[in-house]
Amino acid sequence: MTHRGSRVLHVGALSRVEGEGELRLRVDGARITEARLRIYEPPRFFEAFLRGRAHTEPPDITARVCGICPVAYQMSSCQAIEDVCGVAVTGQLAALRRLLYCGEWIESQTLHIHLLHAPDFLGHSGAIEMARHHRPHVERGLRIKQAGNAIVELLGGRAIHPINVKLGGFHRVPTRTELGPLAERLRRAREDAWHTVEWVAGFDFPDAGADEEFLALAQPGTYAMDSGIPTAMAAPSSAGLSPESSRALPTRAFPVRDFERHVAEYQVPGSTALYSSLDGKRHLTGPLARYAISGRWLSTVAREAAHAAGLGDPRHGTVCRNPFRSILVRAVEVVHALEEALRLVTDYSAPAVPSLPVPPRAGTGYGATEAPRGLLYHRYVLDAQGTITDAALIPPTAQNQSAIEEHLRHVAQSFLDRHPDPDDEQLRLLCERAIRNHDPCISCSAHFLDLTVERH
Numbered sequence: 001m002t003h004r005g006s007r008v009l010h011v012g013a014l015s016r017v018e019g020e021g022e023l024r025l026r027v028d029g030a031r032i033t034e035a036r037l038r039i040y041e042p043p044r045f046f047e048a049f050l051r052g053r054a055h056t057e058p059p060d061i062t063a064r065v066c067g068i069c070p071v072a073y074q075m076s077s078c079q080a081i082e083d084v085c086g087v088a089v090t091g092q093l094a095a096l097r098r099l100l101y102c103g104e105w106i107e108s109q110t111l112h113i114h115l116l117h118a119p120d121f122l123g124h125s126g127a128i129e130m131a132r133h134h135r136p137h138v139e140r141g142l143r144i145k146q147a148g149n150a151i152v153e154l155l156g157g158r159a160i161h162p163i164n165v166k167l168g169g170f171h172r173v174p175t176r177t178e179l180g181p182l183a184e185r186l187r188r189a190r191e192d193a194w195h196t197v198e199w200v201a202g203f204d205f206p207d208a209g210a211d212e213e214f215l216a217l218a219q220p221g222t223y224a225m226d227s228g229i230p231t232a233m234a235a236p237s238s239a240g241l242s243p244e245s246s247r248a249l250p251t252r253a254f255p256v257r258d259f260e261r262h263v264a265e266y267q268v269p270g271s272t273a274l275y276s277s278l279d280g281k282r283h284l285t286g287p288l289a290r291y292a293i294s295g296r297w298l299s300t301v302a303r304e305a306a307h308a309a310g311l312g313d314p315r316h317g318t319v320c321r322n323p324f325r326s327i328l329v330r331a332v333e334v335v336h337a338l339e340e341a342l343r344l345v346t347d348y349s350a351p352a353v354p355s356l357p358v359p360p361r362a363g364t365g366y367g368a369t370e371a372p373r374g375l376l377y378h379r380y381v382l383d384a385q386g387t388i389t390d391a392a393l394i395p396p397t398a399q400n401q402s403a404i405e406e407h408l409r410h411v412a413q414s415f416l417d418r419h420p421d422p423d424d425e426q427l428r429l430l431c432e433r434a435i436r437n438h439d440p441c442i443s444c445s446a447h448f449l450d451l452t453v454e455r456h
Contacts, residue, residue: 011428017116018068019442023431025408030416035409037401037435039273039442047391055081055360055386059165062378062393066444067160068111071104071152072371073393074165075226076378079367081167084382085358092351093169095344096155100165101226101369102341103151106144106189107159108372109330109337112439113196114141117327120433121203137199140192144334147189150182151341169355176348183345190338194305197331201309205324208411209243211235212282212403214289215263217370218253223297223336224290225370229253230262231293232278236321248317251293256366259377263394273442276399284403285374285396286438287329292319302336323407323437330372330439360386371396373439395444408434 009025020041026034046065050058058077063070075097082089089097114137115127124130131138149159154174156162164171213235217228234249241247254262263283265274277283291306295314298306303314309328312318320329362384368377374396381390411434415427 009424009428009431011432017436017440017442018066019440019444021440021442023408023428023435025412025427025431027412027416030420032409032413032416035405035412035431036270037404037408037440039271039401041272041442043272044443047393050380050388050391053388055085055380055382055388056167056358058378058380058388058391059167060163063161063165065393065395066441068108068441069104069371069373069376069444070161071100071156071165072369072376073378074162075101075369076367076376076393077380078165078167079227079369080365080378080380081367081382082358082365083367084363084365084380085167085361087168087356087358089169089356092349093173093355095348096170096173096351097165098226099151099341099344099348100155100162102337102344103148103155105225105337105372106148106334106341107152108148109334110141110145110148110193110196112372113200113327113330113334114138114145116439117436118200118203120429120436121327137196140195144189144192144196144338147182147185147338150185154178154182166355167358169351169353171354173350173354175350179345179348183342186338186342186345190301190335190342193331193335193338194301197305197309197328197335200328200331203327205322205328206411207244208322208324208407208414209236209245210284210288210321210323210403210407211237211243212284212406213278214292215278215283215285215375215399216289216293217368217375218251218293219297221297223294223299223302223340225337225340227369230256230259230368230375232262232283233289233292233319235281243321245321246312246319248292248319256368256377257364259366259368259394260379260392263377263399265394265398271401273398273401274394275402276394277402278399282402282406283399285399287326287333287374288320288323289374290333290370291329292321295319298332298336299339301339302332305335306332323434326437326439360384373397373441373444374400395441397438397440397442397444400438400440404435404438404440407437
């Protein structure tokens, strides 16, 4: 990219993101004419793998979709299959599932904040280089992550790709004595997480805004994590506001079973991921959407952390639409997840049985949870013997892809407007930052292959 008239910025392999993808930016004169996050990672075929399998298998199979958020896949699949079979998991079994989900949030969000995203704000190429100058911060992040790993390992049987989750509950549940030692570890991690919010709040955030509808689960009375109703908040432009506006806008909700009536997938050339639209428009899911829709239900300590960090008081409906500040919202969410985990550990009493029976039944079931990167939807169709005849998995990164590209285009255009003859390396770094704002999980979204045969 050296000719200033018409040029293409091409980053062949994005770093510090999950999976393999590339960035292509076309500049004609002073205008950005194309911003494309191209996903070339091979399709994963998980939906096809699920067809013909027993209804008990999705929690173990779908956990392999992602090494960073396997619990999200397990929980969404359990919800959907249990929905078909008419089983509701409640009480301490549901509490243990939420605790497991907290563990995943803590380890995944902390990994992104400290090792993947923070180097962007501090001018380092990666976490190892950053550790030479900011070692205490990196060590603090690793301590928090270890607390999340400890939860997942205890409840899931191992820290990566847990194996203890099953339909109706768990293969084995811990005793209160086994869970007890986690409490002190979580208290220390909560203090570390508060310091992380303070640290991140001091970063220099470029001006930016998201002019998309937000989509997240909502569950009145709690910060939706492991269940809830899909809820959309209107885009700022629909109310004549700028994308940077912090004003909350009206929301609308729809049942999980109607998800695919509202969120439609479509294919674009050159990508193994499906794109998505919400009622025909671009949308965004993830921490900014969760904070906008459920911020009022954060724990008291997390709300105080958000307020102290300059995010405003979520009880009054303050919304953050700056994608660069997503790292700050994630840090607040880690505080909340640690608070929630501590509450669940303190209140725990072992359930009478580790799981409820889930006999097969013909029908279609739906499930949705909040993966760290955003809303994750599953649908399964079973026959009377419990054999899966169809499956659909819609991950958050695939839903966000169109919005990521729009943010990329906007950020790059703003940079060009201020720097008519920019250094290519500066522009590349800014574009990579814009992508990492969303912590894209490219491996999760690469699940599609369309074969077209033309015969003449």
